[in-house]
Amino acid sequence: MSVISLVALALLVMVAGGFYMGRTRAIKQVAGRSSELHSLPNYYGYYVALWTGFPALLLLAAYGLFGAASTHSWTVAELRAQAHEMSAQFEGDLAANSEYVQLESTLESLELTVNGLREELARLRRANDADRDPHLIQLRLEEQRSSRALLALAGTSIEDYRTGVATGMLVTARETGVAASIRAGFFLTHSDIVRAELFMSDARKIARGETPSELLPELEIVASRLTDHQNTLRNSVGLLVLALAAIALLWTRSQIQPQFRARNNVERLTTVLLIAASILSIITTIGIVLSMLFESMRFFSIIPIQDFLFGLHWSPQIAIREDQLGQSGAFGAIPLFAGTAMITLIAMLVAVPIGLFSAIYLSEYAAPKFRTIAKPVLEVLAGVPTVVFGFFALLTVGPAIRALFTSLGFESAVTQSALSAGLVMGVMIIPFISSLSDDVINAVPQSLRDGSYAMGATRSETVVHVVIPAALPGIFGAVLLAISRAIGETMIVVMAAGQGANLTANPLESVTTITVQIVALLTGDLEFEGPKTLSAFALGLTLFAVTLLMNVIALRVVQKYREKYD
Amino acid sequence: MTTAQAQATLYHDIPEARDVKVAIAGVDVHYGDKQALFDVSMQIPDRSVTAFIGPSGCGKSTFLRCVNRMNDTIDGAVVTGSLKIDGTEINDKTIDPVVLRASVGMVFQKPNPFPKSIYDNVAYGPKIHGLAATREELDGIVEQSLVKAGLWGEVSDRLTDPGTSLSGGQQQRLVIARAIAVNPEVILMDEPCSALDPIATAKVEELIDELRENYCIIMVTHSMAQAARVSQMTAFFHLGNLVEYGPTEEIFTNPRERRTQDYITGRFG
Amino acid sequence: MTEPSKKAATREIVERNLPARYRSESRFRTAGIVAIIVSVIILVLLIGSIGLKSLPAYTAWQIHLPVALDQALVDPEGDSSEASIRQGSFGRVLQNGMRETFPDVSGRSNMRSLFQLYTSLNSTRLMDQVIADPGLIGSDYVFTMPLGDDLDLYLKGMLVEDRSVEMNGVLEIEAGRRRTNIQSQSADFAIVLAELQQMMIDEALSLESRAAANRTLMASVDAEEADRLNEEAARFDQRAQVLRTDAAGENGQLELSDDLPSVIVEFRGGAIRMNRLDLNGQGGSGESILSIAENRSDEAWTLYVVDTPQARRRIPDNQLIWTRALVERGIVTQAFNHYFFANADSREPELAGIRGALNGSILTLIVTLLLSIPVGIATAIYLEEFAPKNKFTDLIEVNINNLAAVPSIIFGLLGVAIFIDVFSLPRGTPVLGGLVLSLMTLPTIIIATRASLKAVPPSIRQAALGVGASRTQSVFHHVLPLATPGILTGSIIGLSRALGETAPLLMIGMVAFIADAPKLSLEGFTEPATVLPVQIYLWYSAAERAFEPRAAAAIIVLLTLIISFNAVAVYLRRKFERRW
């Protein structure tokens, strides 16, 4: 059994023991006359048990979450530190290398040019109408583009040069018998993220006793370091947990006296825990907002916000590498907004009528028996994961639509079209709309219906002229929530809508959406920090802002509506 | 006196001067397994106000809903027996409740104006039934109904305001205007004043008294005083049975049944 | 107008308008029914089409290959130790087994093709079996492995168009060194021959019409484009010409290219792939695939035609023929596809399974459950039972309602920016996935719990407080137990949503290819894993066609899980539903 399981078990025993000890001690102190205690004996037990278990448990949970990560970074940091000399030598070699110095100075001058151009452009753009010189701006833009491409090229060659020299040094190091740990540290310092990740994952595999993709002495030494550190960390955390629990146990036990207000203490503690739990949701929101905002700001410091919001051209793939200031690649998000809007519109055209009519039929017409059958069907539809809808869209609906429209003479119809994504998304949203509207319609007071029937209205007249107008705010809220859901829906569009950022009004073409691009930008190769990755956060922020706005309005409206008829 | 004899006498208590508008014979109502009304028979005169009184849960509303077949909208409600308006049987599959309800209006305990403007509330019936061919005609109907309901003076300058923006008493008169806009023959009122303050109640009572000229009005009330004030005929229900029915003065001054007397004098109920 | 006549007129108008009103009533009602029916049909279509697509994944054609586990090959050190067995050449063992099964196959390229009936990953499986039971060393052993994915699809009738025609004229086979000639007494090949010729003529015609179309187009475009069109037309014409001469035959024979359907003559113990057909329809020549050709005559033989030309499929004729022979001999049989349920993901569809994803889902859900349920319930209790009504609690409330409607992908971004970048949690692990999903499900659970707490009538609380219980006691001893079914229902629904969630997990890197199922142990939580919905997404985007039925089958598994989750929730709700 692993150390951690043992510790957890021991903790459990201590908590149970703490409860028992607290209880018996309290009873013993009043010689069994429980009525002389301030609180019921159990509360003394709870008091000791809570303090024994909770802090220790938190520590254990933190270890569970961050243990592996800390072992990893500890090992990497240590290895890098060991390779410090070798790295210094590497930098020294490079500094002495005239070819490399040449490259670096080129890069610097290019950076200067690009920065200068950017400042100049900013100045030109800020200029007033009269002074504004569109021609010059155009000229500078082109210059900027070409110098950015050069800069990217220079960056690449510097990277390549460094990798080349580093690899050479590693080879000689192996031949001259430099320690494997130093070589590993050097490798981890100077290789790119992807290869370092692969290296470390192989090392972890060895540490776990599995077969890695290759066997190197470097890997083995890293693996043994990993194991060592893991054991050290695990044992010390285990000890700390037990120590914490034991100290808390003894301390709280010693507090127990007949007059000790155990119940009040326990209750205060529970309340604090409850409050802490509720604050977590606030922290989540703050986390979302801050992280998006922070990363987006970094993005907007590279790409001006107006270029992002109003640009007509989206092709982030051209953006070349990390750590470069100059970037080509277009980040105009209008095609994404348009694609999202089109798919959402199609989805709503499907979902609103079908969902609304289902809700009306179920609540106004259907016999109870029918309702008990039809409702679960809609519930099942609501529970279907979106990846399933995506699969359905691409393999069933897409080809069917393409076949239909090609036979009608639309040669341009494709399988991954806005139409198929929109239709399937509409299907996904039907149960959402129908259950929300069902709630809303059921909240319309019966007296209104009675009033209408008593006037001699038929059912449909009652629904159309009385029930729907009465439920309108609620239905509006439901539709708004559904729109926000459609905008944020990811898998269906990722699978069925395609990647091409076409700015088109033709639903038979493929379009792309905000969510598709977020996924594409973040699931590709691990390329952090570049505007390409950062743009995902800018898109995320936009998505969050738009859906938040809709949700707030929708929830307000629905709330007001509920209050009216409560 | 047996029930049969009592009911036999009841038939003769209709004042000769007024003709019978609604004739009920042997009506039973069941809600699922539960019987709510037992063998009710009575004749209700036209152009007068008939009041239903009785303790809570005795079946007044149920009986009232038989007259415009509102019980049809309740799952599991079954009405048997004969109900005739002007000699035409209405408790019959062949009679369309939609047509029937156009001529039997109903006003509920709580004012329930639709979420529409005052104008549209009153125009609702004429519109759905297609009673007005032109806009002017419709305007006319709306104005007339509001005038008849005594509300015109208060709302003529705010016809486009939502109906729910009126006070409770105004709302109830609006609902009455809505009911009379389709020219019904019978108006049913289920405790029309129980949600209103005394002043609003007085206004509505006044209105009912005026409407009596032209309509057959049947109302349920819990207020003895109100029954005595506005009704010409009174029926007393108890535990689903029609106990006694006759001219209001007689019921209140000289009830034939012990139970009626006890109820009116407040000994139970 | 007098009152009574006005009333009569009203009634008349009402009756006159009635039919039209009832028509629109029935239209409206029909619209409602249609909406419901559409939803039902879509659900049936969804589940039905995916269910149909998944069918091929439940069975697998397997090779039961007799192999000789020679000590020299599988245990080079000779000590039966694991280390020694790991150095064994199990690939060679399998190849020898195949060679034994088809002793007449010769030539390097033929051999290579033969070994492609199965994937070489199977040698590792064999090795594992020997490691598990070293007693096998030196014995003859029947090793069971799945047939290659394309051949599996072929046997399931999903790869090619083909047909067999039984023949009963006497067939004379005359073996040559390089080619085998066959001759039938009647014109048994005539129909196939005519079809093939017609096919070539049709192709030629279509090429010629395209050439003609190009030439008419030339008039309306610029010179450069016209030149290009003209050249293309010439190429079309030339190819049509070649086709026509080929179709006419040469030396009394029609040559069968790879662009034409394959014609295979099958007889007891052998098969000949035809290269040429005699124009008289009575025979032709070809190469013997199964056995070394010998002169013989046969009365019962079959003409097997594969209409999908060899050039347009991934598997050549000889693999088809071998596979058919193996089926005939009972070495290849169809069985329940246990690989799908027992294995983790694999590059080879025939070995790929959902086990890894299922374990990943379980681990992730455990984390979600442990984090979201206690915190969710605690929050709900606080807000519903303890919180004073003030700005701050209002804020929490509004915040939770909004969080419930935040797109799930945003939680993925949160995971990347905070948990990975700031806290440097390991990418793609169940801990991280569970953390992200629990933040996502938290609002659902809070809202459901609050609703069921709200449903407990105040009288219970007052009664508890009345007998001297504290607020905390009344909540934990009286209210909470009564609300448990509702809380449970809400939690199950929240978890079933988490089970089906994909997008945020894509973001945080749970898309890696995981060939070993993560262990259901403490270590499993911090190792990269994937989950069922993501596995579906990965398979759907894989190139091999055989992954498609597997993705569909994984969907069926996922839907079964989710629907049973929901069924349990509904059952609990019904069973404990209480009207106060």
Ligand SMILES: Nc1ncnc2c1ncn2[C@@H]1O[C@H](COP(=O)(O)OP(=O)(O)OP(=O)(O)O)[C@@H](O)[C@H]1O
């Ligand atoms: N929709 C229904 N379903 C089942 N039973 C009903 C329904 N409506 C009324 N009842 C039952 O029928 C009986 C008569 O009810 P009804 O509403 O007619 O009484 P009421 O005399 O109008 O009382 P109140 O003065 O309180 O309005 C009651 O016992 C009631 O429980």
Ligand SMILES: [Mg+2]
């Ligand atoms: Mg009543």
